[in-house]
Amino acid sequence: MFALLSSIPYWGQTILRLLGGSVAVLLPAGTIVYLFLFKMMSFMQSRLGPMEAGPYGSMQLFAEVGKWLQKEDLMPERADKFVFKIAPLVVLSSTFLLVVVVPFGPDAWITNFEAGVFYALAVSSVSVLGILMAGWASANKYSLLGGLRAAGQLIAYELPMILAVVGVVIQAGSMNLQDIVVAQNAGSIFGWDGLGNPYLLTQFIGFLIFMIAVQAELTQTPFDMPIAESELVSGYMTEYSGFRFLIFFIGEFATAGVFAFIASVLFLGGWGVPFSWFGWTGINDVDNWMNVGGPLIMLTKMLGLAFIIMWVRFSYPRFREDQLQRFAWKILIPISLVNIVATSVLKVAF
Amino acid sequence: MVAQNIAFGIIAVIMVVGALRVVTVNNVVHAALWLVLVLAGAAAQYILLAAEFVAVTQVLVYIGAVMVLFLFGTMLTRAQLGKEKQLNNPTWYFGIPASLLLLGVMILALTSSFGDEKLPTDSELVSTQAISDQIFGPYLLPFWALSFVLLAAIIGAIVLARKD
Numbered sequence: 001m002f003a004l005l006s007s008i009p010y011w012g013q014t015i016l017r018l019l020g021g022s023v024a025v026l027l028p029a030g031t032i033v034y035l036f037l038f039k040m041m042s043f044m045q046s047r048l049g050p051m052e053a054g055p056y057g058s059m060q061l062f063a064e065v066g067k068w069l070q071k072e073d074l075m076p077e078r079a080d081k082f083v084f085k086i087a088p089l090v091v092l093s094s095t096f097l098l099v100v101v102v103p104f105g106p107d108a109w110i111t112n113f114e115a116g117v118f119y120a121l122a123v124s125s126v127s128v129l130g131i132l133m134a135g136w137a138s139a140n141k142y143s144l145l146g147g148l149r150a151a152g153q154l155i156a157y158e159l160p161m162i163l164a165v166v167g168v169v170i171q172a173g174s175m176n177l178q179d180i181v182v183a184q185n186a187g188s189i190f191g192w193d194g195l196g197n198p199y200l201l202t203q204f205i206g207f208l209i210f211m212i213a214v215q216a217e218l219t220q221t222p223f224d225m226p227i228a229e230s231e232l233v234s235g236y237m238t239e240y241s242g243f244r245f246l247i248f249f250i251g252e253f254a255t256a257g258v259f260a261f262i263a264s265v266l267f268l269g270g271w272g273v274p275f276s277w278f279g280w281t282g283i284n285d286v287d288n289w290m291n292v293g294g295p296l297i298m299l300t301k302m303l304g305l306a307f308i309i310m311w312v313r314f315s316y317p318r319f320r321e322d323q324l325q326r327f328a329w330k331i332l333i334p335i336s337l338v339n340i341v342a343t344s345v346l347k348v349a350f
Numbered sequence: 351m352v353a354q355n356i357a358f359g360i361i362a363v364i365m366v367v368g369a370l371r372v373v374t375v376n377n378v379v380h381a382a383l384w385l386v387l388v389l390a391g392a393a394a395q396y397i398l399l400a401a402e403f404v405a406v407t408q409v410l411v412y413i414g415a416v417m418v419l420f421l422f423g424t425m426l427t428r429a430q431l432g433k434e435k436q437l438n439n440p441t442w443y444f445g446i447p448a449s450l451l452l453l454g455v456m457i458l459a460l461t462s463s464f465g466d467e468k469l470p471t472d473s474e475l476v477s478t479q480a481i482s483d484q485i486f487g488p489y490l491l492p493f494w495a496l497s498f499v500l501l502a503a504i505i506g507a508i509v510l511a512r513k514d
Binding site: 083113115122123126132136139147148152158 | 383402403406410417425
């Protein structure tokens with residue numbers, strides 16, 4: 001199929017894919033933290049943010065990682081040692097499992113899973129386990145309360161997320177993320193194919209529900225009841241310090257990046273450009289340079305979506321626990337069910 | 351096929367050890383976490399059989415929902431840290447004949463219905479479309495019956511939970 005790829009042996013491809021996957025998790029995490037958490041938040045609060053380490057504080061991330069690495073690794077005396085230690089790893093590994101199905105180019109994928117979207121939604125729910133483990137094992141009532149709140153919230157917002165994706169799956173006719181990308185870029189809007197057919201236009205309600213659910217799944221601010229610092233110290237992360245806290249921290253922002261990747265694949269056309277621009281008709285016509293261009297396009301779209309997530313985070317006050325649950329069960333889920341019915345009716349009609 | 355057999359063996363051993371720990375360990379939360387390991391092993395076995403949709407469903411339903419609710423429930427009510435003395439039921443050995451009976455019934459059922467049949471060496475990937483074609487084609491009536499049972503269960507749960 002592609003000359004470039006077939007000349008590399010299988011083990012070489014595997015190493016390349018694993019390296020690419022690690023970069024796809026860690027690079028967004030670092031970028032989001034520096035660009036948005038340090039600089040944009042400071043700008044919105046009329047301050048400069050980190051300025052000392054490197055030009056415009058660009059080396060601040062390395063300073064932060066160094067700081068965390070040399071901190072003492074504290075553990076409460078009555079904590080359940082093994083569960084306490086393994087909980088952050090469960091959360092982070094769910095992020096790494098999540099990036100596995102995201103396509104970054106015609107060949108730049110880690111695995112081309114047939115039920116890709118379904119897999120992503122299933123694996124993202126594993127992180128709840130890690131959070132519950134952390135909250136329970138800390139032997140601290142604030143941690144346990146935070147863990148329970150997180151579990152309740154994540155279960156509640158998983159449903160609207162799945163239901164919002166169903167609309168996209170109906171329209172694309174496939175659960176494979178690569179097929180969804182192709183369906184959007186090879187599509188046309190009433191015969192005009194200058195833009196492809198990004199599902200942002202036809203599934204706008206689905207996109208809104210998905211992004212709200214992502215915000216809640218990431219426990220970013222309007223939905224940060226689980227770590228509410230004025231009530232619960234820091235929720236399930238209260239007792240964590242040093243490297244283990246760093247793993248939670250990386251997990252939080254890496255998951256934000258990976259969810260932004262998935263949202264851009266589902267709604268913004270993913271790695272592709274509209275195929276009509278270059279006269280491609282299907283995935284087999286796509287030129288080899290898209291394996292380099294695709295990841296860059298994905299990175300741009302990811303940054304745009306992460307910007308929105310962070311913008312909302314810095315702008316809105318926190319929901320109360322009952323408001324948060326009511327919003328998921330009484331507003332988002334009914335709307336997404338109506339969206340599914342409307343999408344299937346229109347799919348049959350057109 | 352050899353690699354698959356080795357992987358099956360390793361995962362099966364992990365599952366058996368995990369299942370034994372579920373019933374022997376002296377802490378409710380630890381037991382639930384061992385059960386997670388067993389269920390994840392089942393998902394891995396489905397992957398080895400190239401049944402990816404079933405495997406993903408296993409992860410989503412059992413690990414993502416059922417086990418999280420188990421843990422949520424136990425942590426909300428009673429989930430001590432450390433060992434609990436009264437956790438094992440004093441009549442636990444009555445379970446041994448029951449489980450042996452179940453094992454015998456399953457061996458009988460499997461051997462009588464499959465006999466010497468073997469799995470195809472290159473198991474074809476079962477696509478999700480094929481599964482949905484089956485569910486919404488020949489198995490439509492059982493599917494409806496199941497959804498009816500689930501609906502009844504949901505309504506029953508709401509009736510029980512709402513006191514007013």
